[in-house]
Amino acid sequence: MRRLLDAASGPLHPVARDTLLAALEVGWADPARLHAEGRRARALLDRSREVVAAGLGVRPTEVSFLPSGPTALTRAVDGLAYAARRRGARTVASAVEHSAVLVPGRARAAAAGDPALFAEVAVDSVGRLDLDAWRNALAVPGSVVAALQSANGEVGTRQPLAAARDAAAAHGIPLVVDAMASLGRDDVPRDWDVLVGEARSWGGPPLGVLVVREGVRWHWPEARADVEQGRADVTPWVPLALAAAEAWQQTTATRPADTQVARALVDDIRRAASTVPDTEVVGDPDDRLPHVVTFSSLYVDGEAVVGALDAAGFAVASGSACTSSTLEPSHVLAAMGVLTHGNVRVTLPLPAVSPALADDVRAFTAAIAPSIRAVRDQLGVGDL
The missing domain is CATH 3.40.640.10 (Type I PLP-dependent aspartate aminotransferase-like (Major domain))
Known part of the structure; x- marks a missing residue:
């Protein structure tokens, strides 16, 4: 799926x-x-x-x-x-x-x-x-x-x-x-x-x-x-x-409800990612877009984590949002002075195009820690 x-x-x-x-x-x-x-x-x-x-x-x-x-x-x-x-x-x-x-x-x-x-x-x-x-x-x-x-x-x-x-x-x-x-x-x-x-x-x-x-x-x-x-x-x-x-x-008609749903789901992702050792959730936790979140983990690169999550059935992104096809380190994270490698970016779809969005996010939050752990294990670093 x-x-x-x-x-x-x-x-x-x-x-x-x-x-x-x-x-x-x-x-x-x-x-x-x-x-x-x-x-x-x-x-x-x-x-x-x-x-x-x-x-x-x-x-x-x-x-x-x-x-x-x-x-x-x-x-x-x-x-x-x-x-x-x-x-x-x-x-x-x-x-x-x-x-x-x-x-x-x-x-x-x-x-x-x-x-x-x-x-x-x-x-x-x-x-x-x-x-x-x-x-x-x-x-x-x-x-x-x-x-x-x-x-x-x-x-x-x-x-x-x-x-x-x-x-x-x-x-x-x-x-x-x-x-x-x-x-x-x-x-x-x-x-x-x-x-x-x-x-x-x-x-x-x-x-x-x-x-x-x-x-x-x-x-x-x-x-x-x-x-x-x-x-x-x-x-x-x-x-x-x-x-x-x-x-x-169509989007304007449902935006208040969609915003509420997206903000709550992003909060769930932020909490789940923050429990992974040596992982940083970046950006303002409150004054932010309701549907976007990025987190970065030590000891891994974004390409490997995206690959692991893709194998588990999750389509996510890494690198800079405007140059993601190259998977280059994020110039945004570099400018912020935070970890640039090992980053995962989630941009939630509209509920209208993803009726199972809540279930998808629930499954994703459960997969974050084991996916990062698996990549670290392959590299022989574990959770140091």
Whole structure:
């Protein structure tokens, strides 16, 4: 029996899946065309945008659909930087941001021969931003973009968005908020200038959401003016937008109950992992996303533990949430100053896609200690 406990990338909400299949029949046309099929596709795309915009509390014209969340995140930063290029080129971000922010930022600084063009601000041991360091970084002349997650998708810790945005606004710097891990699973952030989401976080298909508040200076020179408010060069596939909108409606309707269930189950996982010798449960235990938890164990590596749990029927993850396919040590845990190897990350699926979720978590909590012990025994270290 397989038990899914790595739902950072899906699966689809069952109603959204049905919508996607139905949309293949009615929404396949290019919404830019003037024939009847194209006009129908345009109406469906507009309706999808209205649903997502209403859920986010913004105007439909502020919402654009992009191929993926990471694409939208990179585009968000690039558009702000380009619009402000006459004032400077410096970006300020936390050290636990998504690789879609960190990798391009480091590359641009390296290409310019000026490491100061990309500032990575430290976090504390639970992964929360050092606000004093953030304020100091924003005060450096030439800073034009600030980027911060609403909450970390690996350890769950929420960030102090209100204080972070106030600090950025004091210097006239717009704030990009990466909400890819939280939208649909936590309260919608309110303190941002540009917001980024990913429909997979709320049970939708792969589809990025980029929201630029009216009045914010943003420009991407490669965009087509007639596509997604000038924020993209590819028209979104209408069936994906419809499925994303349907998933949003379904998830929003059940979120209070789903949040309560997920938080209690994550508490169970945190307690079970904390009883394993030389194992640390990371992230803020209270001020966090309800459905995410990571723990790390000494004497083992994450790949081995994931393999042992996979053999036992549990699908979990390891490594950094944004580069998990490589199983590289987590840059998030490294920035927090906690154990980087031997980590296991759980992202609970929505109850709608996993009716047996409580049973799955119960079985998982019973399997944590013996699985880690078995890996340690294979290495000849045991519980030292």
